[in-house]
Amino acid sequence: MKESNEKGIHELYGEDPEKAAEILWGGGGFRASRRGFLTKSAIASMSALLGGKIVFGDRFPASLIPAALAQSDQPFKLPGKEGLVVLNDRPINAETPAHLLDDKITPANRLFVRNNGLPPASDSIDPEKWTLEIAGESIGKPTTFTLPELKEKFEHHTLQLTIECGGNGRSEFNPPATGNQWTVGAVGCPEWTGVRLRDVLEACDLKDDAIYTGYYGKDTHLSGDPGKEAISRGVPIAKALEDESLIAFAMNGEDIPYLNGHPLRLVTGGWPASTSGKWVKKIVARNVVHDGAKMTGSSYRVPRYPVAPGTQVPDEDMKIIESMPVKSLVTFPQSGIEHPVKEAFSCRGHAWAGDLSVKEVHVSIDFGATWSRAVLEAPVNRLAWQHWSIEGIRFPMKGYYEVWARAVDENGTSQPMILPGWNPKGYLNNACHRIAVQAI
Ligand SMILES: Nc1nc2c(c(=O)[nH]1)N[C@H]1C(S)=C(S)[C@@H](COP(=O)(O)O)O[C@H]1N2
Ligand SMILES: [Mo]
Numbered sequence: 001m002k003e004s005n006e007k008g009i010h011e012l013y014g015e016d017p018e019k020a021a022e023i024l025w026g027g028g029g030f031r032a033s034r035r036g037f038l039t040k041s042a043i044a045s046m047s048a049l050l051g052g053k054i055v056f057g058d059r060f061p062a063s064l065i066p067a068a069l070a071q072s073d074q075p076f077k078l079p080g081k082e083g084l085v086v087l088n089d090r091p092i093n094a095e096t097p098a099h100l101l102d103d104k105i106t107p108a109n110r111l112f113v114r115n116n117g118l119p120p121a122s123d124s125i126d127p128e129k130w131t132l133e134i135a136g137e138s139i140g141k142p143t144t145f146t147l148p149e150l151k152e153k154f155e156h157h158t159l160q161l162t163i164e165c166g167g168n169g170r171s172e173f174n175p176p177a178t179g180n181q182w183t184v185g186a187v188g189c190p191e192w193t194g195v196r197l198r199d200v201l202e203a204c205d206l207k208d209d210a211i212y213t214g215y216y217g218k219d220t221h222l223s224g225d226p227g228k229e230a231i232s233r234g235v236p237i238a239k240a241l242e243d244e245s246l247i248a249f250a251m252n253g254e255d256i257p258y259l260n261g262h263p264l265r266l267v268t269g270g271w272p273a274s275t276s277g278k279w280v281k282k283i284v285a286r287n288v289v290h291d292g293a294k295m296t297g298s299s300y301r302v303p304r305y306p307v308a309p310g311t312q313v314p315d316e317d318m319k320i321i322e323s324m325p326v327k328s329l330v331t332f333p334q335s336g337i338e339h340p341v342k343e344a345f346s347c348r349g350h351a352w353a354g355d356l357s358v359k360e361v362h363v364s365i366d367f368g369a370t371w372s373r374a375v376l377e378a379p380v381n382r383l384a385w386q387h388w389s390i391e392g393i394r395f396p397m398k399g400y401y402e403v404w405a406r407a408v409d410e411n412g413t414s415q416p417m418i419l420p421g422w423n424p425k426g427y428l429n430n431a432c433h434r435i436a437v438q439a440i
Contacts, residue, residue, distance in 0.1 A: 009065055009089045017063035023118065023224045024090070038062050044123040048079050048258060049092075080257045082109040087180045091115035091222060091230075092259065095168075095185035098433065099334035101350070104387055105160060106188035108252055113259045114165050114186060116294065117230020120218040120279055127255075127263035132200075132247070136214070136284030140205030147249065147264060153203070154195035159244055160384035161269030162189040162352045163276055166300050166321050169429025172419055175310045177426025184329060184433055189350065189385040192267045194248030197283070198241045206285055213240045214290035215266055215277030232292025233300065235268055235275050237285070239322075244269050244383045247280065269383030270354040272321050272427075274300050295320070302423040309422040323354030326415055327430040328361055328388070328407040335435035341398050345437070348389035351376070353409035360408040361388040365401050368417045368432075374405075395439035404432045 012020040025042035038046065043057035050068055054060060069089065078084060084094040094113045101110060130147040145153070165186035167179055180186075197213070214234035221228035239245065246267045248256065256262045261278025268275040274294065277283075284290070294300060301318040303311075328351035339345050351358040357379060362371035374390040388405070395401055408414045417432050 009069055012090065013063075013065050019224075021062045023222070025121075036062050041121055041123055045121040048122040051079050078113065078259060080109055080259065081111075081113070084110075084112065085185070087182065091117055092119075093180045095182055096188065097334075098184050098329050098331055098349075098435070101185065101188065101329060102331035102348075104350075105252060106190045108190070108254065108257045108260075111188040111190055111251075111257065111260055112165070112186045114180070114273065115219065115230075115259070117219040117221050118224075119259060120220070122258055125218075125258075125263060125279075127249075130263050130281075132264060132280065133282040134200060134204040134285075135282065136210075137287045138207040138210035138285040139201070140207055143204045145200075150195060150200070150247070150264075151249065154199045156193055157196060157243075157246060158191060158193040159246065159269070159381050160189055160191045160379075161244060161246070161267050162187065162383060162385045163267065163269065163273035164188075164324055164327070164352070166272030166274055166324070166427045167425065169431065170426035172429055172431070173309075173422055173426040175422075177424065179425060186273075187327075187329070187352075189352070190251045191253070192246055192248040193250040193253070194246040194267070196243065197245040197247055197266065198243075200247060200283075201240065201285055207287075209287040210237045210285040212236055212286045212288065212290045214284045214286055214292050215280050216282040216284075216292075217261075217277050218279040218281050229293040231274065231277075231294045232290070233275050233277070233295055234284075234286070234290035234292070235271060236322075239268065239271065240285075244381070247283075270323055270352070270356075272300055272324060289320075298424045300427065301425075302427055303421075306421045307423070311422075311424075313424055321427060323356070324352075325420075325428055325430040326353035326356070326358065326407050326409040326413055327351065327433075328358075328405045328415065329433050330403060330405050330435045333435070333437070336438075338438045338440045339395070341395050341439040344391065345393040345395060345403075346389065346391040347393070347403055347405075347435075348387065349405060349433070350385040351388055351405075351407035352385040353407065355383070356409045356411060357382075358386050358407050359410045359412070362406045362408070363390050363393070364404045364406070365393060365395065365437075367402065368404060368406075371406065395437075398439050401437045401439060402434045403437055404434045406432045 135142040168186035171181035361374040374388040
């Protein structure tokens, strides 16, 4: 199910092809076509999506949907991505199948993509000229840094930090929630390099009355209206001032991928990834809870108390999601494999718990009746996911099994075996991940 304002590419072209081209390829701020043909800039953003230069791009009729996008259900070769499942073409949203998240450090081509709006045209991004403005009521010395200045003035830090979309797991809620129907793959844990948000805020004279941050990115609203933000969220100041809250300019030692926020993004490990602003151009420190786009209503908010599925929850009874709950993935083997019944079975994956660490991971092959404890590694740094593995599992006879993994955080809170509390937008589903195995 899509949000009412999130239209697919066919629908959009059907209404008004020239306007569609403008919204999709014009980056919002300029005309995408002249006399029926696309402008250079529109061709460049279309090329980025198609994964290669459109050689005769100047002859491409502006009213046509590129065939690569029009003719299949997996139309996109997302630039820089491999094997992701596209959930929505506008805005682009794509998740990673669990078995492709097996690496300890999530590679660039395997990190999910969650866009609320339209990314800035790729040829409009010049890292040398990119600026970051620090402002807001609680900043004494508002300052604009160029990206090279930011890199030069502040100490660099490299950390592995887990980011997970608040809506990861949404597809299982019933009654269903609108929005991208994420299964399990809107999570990843790459290694980020950047400067500390704290160092930058303090250099701009952060005042004592600061209680919240807010970010603004260079992407544009789906309507194409330059006056509207696609998303503008923030975190309480205490979270912003943690050692691990980074303004990152690199991922896994390279430029951040275009769709993941190149050339500059926030990374707020352990919190809904909606707080990790991409293509960030402005950060504000505020003396009120930030009230930007998707901070209010049912966006990234859940009821303060458990509600029956389908309940209409009054606005004042909703609270902003903070740390994400304990969760785990089985990343090896791939669900659906066949395994010789005579051989011992091994599996592995990752576990994470928002601001907390993971204490234990248990594995069950009998739908949760009995559990065996897995070997669990410590995180490489705070807010990085942890790796678990288990060997020597014996299937008693041939047949269909499910392997379930269940993590427990440092406070003793466990993942639920089945769906946790229903909420209007389908956030925070941290039920046990399960894979199917045929013992043969
Ligand atoms: N500027 C901007 N930042 C953004 C978003 C966005 O649409 N625009 N989406 C947010 C959401 S909801 C998520 S889950 C993460 C996704 O990060 P990724 O696309 O790099 O995986 O980015 C967050 N930051
Ligand atoms: Mo998200």
